[in-house]
Amino acid sequence: MAFSPFNVFRRNQRAIFAVVTVFIMFTFVLSSGLGGGADFFDWFPRQFGGGGDRLCTIDGDRVNDRDVRELRLNRVMANRYMLLAATDVSGSLRRDAQEKLLDATPTLANPARAVLEGKDPQAMGMFQMLSGMMANAPNARQADKSLVAVIDAWLTVERHKAFSEQAGGTYFLNAPNRTVRDAIDFMLWERKATAMGIEFTDDDVKKLVRREFFEQFRNDIAVREYMTREYAGRFTPNAIWRALAAEFKVRAAQTALLGPVSESSERTATAAPIFTTPFDLFSYYKDKASPTEYRALAVPASSFASQVTGEPSDGDVQRLFNDRKDYEPDPSKEEFGFKEPRKVKIEWVAASGDEPYYKKAAADWISRTELFAKGGVATLTVPTPGVGPAGWAAAATAPMSLTEPLVQSLYQGKVTAHKQSLSFKWTEADRVSPVYLLDSSYTMWTNRAERTHENNLKKLPYYAAGPELAAMITGLGTTAIGGNSIVQPAAFHAQAVAHESRDRGISGGLLFLAGVPGPGLLGRVVVTEAAYRQTLPPPPPVEALRAELLTDLTDRKARELAVTDLRKLQTELVKLGNNGRPADKGAAARAYVAEFIKERGLKTGATPEGVSTWTVRDEPALAPLRDSQKAPPGFDPHGGMNVNFGQRFFTSIDPKRGVPVTASGLYLPEFYPEQIDPRMLTGKDPLYMAWRTDDQAARSIPLQTAKPRVVEAWRRSKGREDAKKVAEDYAARIRAVPGNAPAQFALLLADLQGELQGKFADPKAKQAVKLFKLDNVSPIQILNDVNGMARMFSLAGIPDLPFPTADMAKQLVDHRLDPVKTVLVIPDAAKDTYYVFVLTGRQERGVEEFRAHLYSPMGRGPVRELVLAGHARDAVIRARDSVMAMLRTEFKYEETDAQKAKLDERDKKGEE
Numbered sequence: 001m002a003f004s005p006f007n008v009f010r011r012n013q014r015a016i017f018a019v020v021t022v023f024i025m026f027t028f029v030l031s032s033g034l035g036g037g038a039d040f041f042d043w044f045p046r047q048f049g050g051g052g053d054r055l056c057t058i059d060g061d062r063v064n065d066r067d068v069r070e071l072r073l074n075r076v077m078a079n080r081y082m083l084l085a086a087t088d089v090s091g092s093l094r095r096d097a098q099e100k101l102l103d104a105t106p107t108l109a110n111p112a113r114a115v116l117e118g119k120d121p122q123a124m125g126m127f128q129m130l131s132g133m134m135a136n137a138p139n140a141r142q143a144d145k146s147l148v149a150v151i152d153a154w155l156t157v158e159r160h161k162a163f164s165e166q167a168g169g170t171y172f173l174n175a176p177n178r179t180v181r182d183a184i185d186f187m188l189w190e191r192k193a194t195a196m197g198i199e200f201t202d203d204d205v206k207k208l209v210r211r212e213f214f215e216q217f218r219n220d221i222a223v224r225e226y227m228t229r230e231y232a233g234r235f236t237p238n239a240i241w242r243a244l245a246a247e248f249k250v251r252a253a254q255t256a257l258l259g260p261v262s263e264s265s266e267r268t269a270t271a272a273p274i275f276t277t278p279f280d281l282f283s284y285y286k287d288k289a290s291p292t293e294y295r296a297l298a299v300p301a302s303s304f305a306s307q308v309t310g311e312p313s314d315g316d317v318q319r320l321f322n323d324r325k326d327y328e329p330d331p332s333k334e335e336f337g338f339k340e341p342r343k344v345k346i347e348w349v350a351a352s353g354d355e356p357y358y359k360k361a362a363a364d365w366i367s368r369t370e371l372f373a374k375g376g377v378a379t380l381t382v383p384t385p386g387v388g389p390a391g392w393a394a395a396a397t398a399p400m401s402l403t404e405p406l407v408q409s410l411y412q413g414k415v416t417a418h419k420q421s422l423s424f425k426w427t428e429a430d431r432v433s434p435v436y437l438l439d440s441s442y443t444m445w446t447n448r449a450e451r452t453h454e455n456n457l458k459k460l461p462y463y464a465a466g467p468e469l470a471a472m473i474t475g476l477g478t479t480a481i482g483g484n485s486i487v488q489p490a491a492f493h494a495q496a497v498a499h500e501s502r503d504r505g506i507s508g509g510l511l512f513l514a515g516v517p518g519p520g521l522l523g524r525v526v527v528t529e530a531a532y533r534q535t536l537p538p539p540p541p542v543e544a545l546r547a548e549l550l551t552d553l554t555d556r557k558a559r560e561l562a563v564t565d566l567r568k569l570q571t572e573l574v575k576l577g578n579n580g581r582p583a584d585k586g587a588a589a590r591a592y593v594a595e596f597i598k599e600r601g602l603k604t605g606a607t608p609e610g611v612s613t614w615t616v617r618d619e620p621a622l623a624p625l626r627d628s629q630k631a632p633p634g635f636d637p638h639g640g641m642n643v644n645f646g647q648r649f650f651t652s653i654d655p656k657r658g659v660p661v662t663a664s665g666l667y668l669p670e671f672y673p674e675q676i677d678p679r680m681l682t683g684k685d686p687l688y689m690a691w692r693t694d695d696q697a698a699r700s701i702p703l704q705t706a707k708p709r710v711v712e713a714w715r716r717s718k719g720r721e722d723a724k725k726v727a728e729d730y731a732a733r734i735r736a737v738p739g740n741a742p743a744q745f746a747l748l749l750a751d752l753q754g755e756l757q758g759k760f761a762d763p764k765a766k767q768a769v770k771l772f773k774l775d776n777v778s779p780i781q782i783l784n785d786v787n788g789m790a791r792m793f794s795l796a797g798i799p800d801l802p803f804p805t806a807d808m809a810k811q812l813v814d815h816r817l818d819p820v821k822t823v824l825v826i827p828d829a830a831k832d833t834y835y836v837f838v839l840t841g842r843q844e845r846g847v848e849e850f851r852a853h854l855y856s857p858m859g860r861g862p863v864r865e866l867v868l869a870g871h872a873r874d875a876v877i878r879a880r881d882s883v884m885a886m887l888r889t890e891f892k893y894e895e896t897d898a899q900k901a902k903l904d905e906r907d908k909k910g911e912e
Contacts, residue, residue, distance in 0.1 A: 324336045351687055
């Protein structure tokens with residue numbers, strides 16, 4: 001009979017089941033550590049080298065990769081638990097505050113409601129002022145005090161949540177959890193807390209959590225249910241209490257040794273045990289704010305790509321396409337992308353109010369207004385043939401038979417300006433000889449045909465009212481100085497000075513006579529003071545300014561009509577486009593826009609093809625929009641924000657969460673680049689409105705379609721290698737040149753630029769070889785010495801560096817103190833351009849600048865704040881590093897050179 005294992009099992013089943021049961025029980029006992037890293041199957045491999053790479057040694061205990069992973073996961077759970085609890089408490093406090101609004105005083109309830117809704121930024125200041133006053137008021141109502149306490153608690157929780165989100169979800173800001181070294185530092189702090197006798201039981205932890213949230217976190221059932229789902233198989237109540245106990249232990253130890261915990265984004269402890277002397281602060285200021293200058297030569301890989309010989313094999317093409325077929329192209333990244341990106345078509349229209357359509361509409365509006373029935377609008381138009389300057393001037397200065405409220409309103413503004421000018425420029429020092437002529441000594445050019453921007457800056461003297469002014473204006477049209485019919489302002493300057501000198505002499509003489517000692521001095525002073533007041537020059541009469549005021553009124557009304565018209569276009573397109581989802585593919589909206597533009601004679605433009613987020617900046621059809629976003633001439637590019645042109649057509653900011661979201665919808669016009677504000681209602685600059693007319697989603701394409709792009713990417717990868725070699729060769733040549741005169745480097749770099757451009761025949765390839773200056777490189781960039789405008793160093797917003805990296809900025813700052821002729825070769829983010837940076841000089845700031853920026857009576861705003869905050873932050877970091885060094889010594893921290901190199905590399909990459 002054949003052997004059957006079933007027979008053996010049947011004969012010995014009791015013994016077999018007994019052995020299996022014992023084995024299962026034994027395994028259960030060994031693995032009863034509940035995931036906390038203390039079970040046998042965690043301990044055994046850790047002791048015998050199965051926990052991954054050894055990273056360091058603490059008190060003779062080896063720390064492996066597995067230890068770090070376990071700790072980091074426990075810390076992630078602890079921080080996640082606290083953030084969920086904070087969200088729960090925030091909602092509870094907000095609801096409580098809304099209920100208490102009903103019983104609070106309206107004066108307090110109104111700003112408190114605005115604070116809770118988050119709609120009015122100014123409400124926060126008002127609420128804080130009222131709550132501060134209430135804290136010191138003994139008779140404050142209990143309902144008001146209760147509301148203030150709840151809102152203060154809510155703001156505290158919300159503020160900590162915001163800092164935590166900025167820190168990547170780390171609630172315990174005192175101990176970062178980003179890198180391996182962060183985890184090792186946490187281990188050292190935990191050991192120190194134990195050595196200090198700091199221990200927390202589960203009950204202690206629960207009390208600390210409640211105290212953290214003002215005793216408002218009463219039930220964690222919902223939080224535990226969420227954690228159980230998110231960390232299935234890992235989360236248990238015991239595990240979370242142990243993880244939270246470790247966090248609170250470390251926080252307590254750091255508070256004892258370093259001071260209170262900060263909620264700042266630097267995530268370090270505050271209250272560093274230092275005393276700052278002025279010289280220490282000056283040394284910090286001089287080191288961090290003294291600007292260094294570099295010259296940079298761009299060596300573009302794209303220019304070399306066209307010179308690459310040979311073709312990629314079919315295998316190379318297929319492999320490169322397969323690796324990146326699901327990624328969109330992004331010139332800010334080293335990796336390629338062959339997926340067709342999202343593309344939109346854009347149309348725009350511009351109006352300034354200077355168009356004939358709006359000028360005529362403004363004139364018609366004024367003529368239809370019954371208060372202007374006199375016909376003063378005749379002075380608003382360009383003089384017509386047959387109507388001489390004398391007749392036009394007479395119309396402008398003739399007495400008005402009707403009151404004109406709008407003109408009178410504008411005239412009152414002129415009167416107020418005259419009074420202010422009188423108090424500022426009619427001073428004791430200038431009583432006789434005028435240093436600054438009064439604004440009312442001049443009048444703007446009144447001939448509308450000559451009201452150009454340049455001529456508006458030229459002014460003519462007043463001092464001739466009524467017929468005299470009419471004669472003067474008549475002379476402007478018939479008399480020429482030097483053969484020029486446009487009279488130069490210098491022709492009347494002497495007349496204005498003479499008039500003011502005469503009037504100031506009379507006024508000053510009266511005051512001088514009033515001060516001569518003698519009988520009846522008091523009465524003489526009173527009389528002469530009154531006489532002096534009578535000699536002060538009055539403002540120009542309304543008749544003298546009427547033409548100018550009416551012209552300004554028409555300009556302002558035309559601008560207002562243009563803005564109103566664009567808003568009407570916005571409303572109609574939204575309606576015709578069915579709120580971004582046109583049912584007829586936008587036919588009705590297109591027809592309306594075409595008729596709107598034709599009737600008004602407006603400037604317009606549209607992209608012929610779809611543009612992506614990276615090609616929109618170079619689209620010629622959008623050049624007017626791009627130019628409207630540029631900074632004014634002479635503006636320091638370092639002072640601008642890195643605003644990528646056209647991104648509003650692809651993304652927008654969620655107003656509630658403050659995060660970018662996809663912008664979608666067709667025929668939804670928006671003012672570009674900003675929404676209308678009161679400042680835009682004046683001036684001549686065009687107002688732009690733009691919208692999407694088509695939106696094609698990103699899509700995958702087959703290899704056959706993408707092959708030209710794949711081949712181009714292959715060539716570009718070869719071009720990167722050539723660009724790197726050339727950049728390093730140029731750097732070596734610069735270092736080999738004797739001397740260190742900046743002028744010498746400038747000539748050498750210009751020669752190298754010409755040499756490199758000579759390698760390429762394509763004009764675009766030549767243009768990509770740029771030579772530019774990079775100045776004001778310092779940790780604290782002072783952008784304006786007068787007003788103290790400053791910021792932390794950034795390469796954002798520099799046109800010649802479209803894709804800078806954090807490493808590029810760090811190297812430029814780190815080498816700013818190096819000798820002149822220091823050469824750096826640094827690639828951009830995509831490694832498509834290698835930059836050869838040459839340090840050409842450094843301007844060291846001195847004591848006087850330090851005194852002006854930090855100790856002037858008015859202070860210098862951002863400079864002062866950045867220096868004081870930066871110095872304090874550096875002191876905190878030094879104090880923390882000093883304590884960490886003592887902890888490493890105390891707990892016999894050891895790491896080999898190889899381990900140190902590995903940890904440094906992980907920190908550099910941000911490896912977690």
